[in-house]
Amino acid sequence: xxxxxxRCWICWLFFFILCLMLPVSGQAMTEGERxxxxxxxxxxxxxxxxxxxxxxxxxxxxxxxxxxxxxxRHIRLWGLEREDAGxxxxxxxxxxPDVKGFxxxxxxHTDKPDDHWLYxxxxxxxxxxxxxxxxxLFMGSQFSFEDLRLYRAExxxxxxxxxxxxxxxxxxxxFVVERFSRKEYSNYSRQVIWFDKKxxxxxxxxxxxxxxQLQKTLTKSKYELYEGRFWCMGEMKxxxxxxxxxxxxxxxxxxxxxGLTENDFTQNSxxxxx
Numbered sequence: 001x002x003x004x005x006x007r008c009w010i011c012w013l014f015f016f017i018l019c020l021m022l023p024v025s026g027q028a029m030t031e032g033e034r035x036x037x038x039x040x041x042x043x044x045x046x047x048x049x050x051x052x053x054x055x056x057x058x059x060x061x062x063x064x065x066x067x068x069x070x071x072x073r074h075i076r077l078w079g080l081e082r083e084d085a086g087x088x089x090x091x092x093x094x095x096x097p098d099v100k101g102f103x104x105x106x107x108x109h110t111d112k113p114d115d116h117w118l119y120x121x122x123x124x125x126x127x128x129x130x131x132x133x134x135x136x137l138f139m140g141s142q143f144s145f146e147d148l149r150l151y152r153a154e155x156x157x158x159x160x161x162x163x164x165x166x167x168x169x170x171x172x173x174x175f176v177v178e179r180f181s182r183k184e185y186s187n188y189s190r191q192v193i194w195f196d197k198k199x200x201x202x203x204x205x206x207x208x209x210x211x212x213q214l215q216k217t218l219t220k221s222k223y224e225l226y227e228g229r230f231w232c233m234g235e236m237k238x239x240x241x242x243x244x245x246x247x248x249x250x251x252x253x254x255x256x257x258x259g260l261t262e263n264d265f266t267q268n269s270x271x272x273x274x
Contacts, residue, residue, distance in 0.1 A: 104148075218239075234250065
């Protein structure tokens with residue numbers, strides 16, 4: 001073997017050894033490893049947002065249409081954390097006058113469709129939504145009833161997860177993970193989520209319809225730290241790629257430790273909200 005051949009052989013050997021020393025990339029992961037890593041990311045995101053017990057927030061919902069006209073609605077929201085079951089939430093519209101008093105009660109579940117009740121002031125009655133009707137859009141916004149629980153991370157048991165790759169987004173290094181709902185009723189075939197690596201906060205979600213076409217994108221931003229441990233967003237935006245419209249949601253006046261109980265989240269509570 002001449003000197004040139006020896007040098008080529010040594011270079012190839014060095015390259016092979018170097019490849020063995022490099023960390024295993026996302027491309028080299030087995031399907032089982034992708035599922036395991038994706039599930040761990042989803043579970044860690046939920047764990048870091050847990051422990052608040054109860055909370056209150058004020059919300060401004062801005063519906064933005066293609067003509068550039070904005071419709072503003074103001075909402076008050078209360079939430080109750082339940083460790084061994086799904087959370088409960090209660091919200092009421094306080095502005096504008098045509099929707100004032102309209103209220104919603106939700107019981108979130110892990111293994112079955114969520115329960116939703118609506119209070120309609122002009123009829124003075126409470127209406128329960130069927131699982132199918134929960135797939136419709138909420139009050140003319142680009143959020144379906146299914147989407148309304150996205151103000152916080154969800155329990156990993158509600159989905160099957162799969163890690164895709166790492167990717168920067170909004171100046172943050174992120175895990176990109178896809179998840180599939182385990183529930184019978186869902187608008188989506190899958191969701192692709194960007195979790196920031198440092199705090200496991202959700203920064204972006206792409207929603208794909210039953211034909212696996214990109215239907216909507218949710219972005220969550222302007223996070224602030226509350227109580228020294230809870231990262232709460234100040235803004236989230238849902239963009240509908242099918243109709244070109246979007247809904248902006250502004251969050252403020254977060255309060256924790258209010259002493260709320262199960263008795264504050266009943267159908268009768270809907271009628272007392274102001």
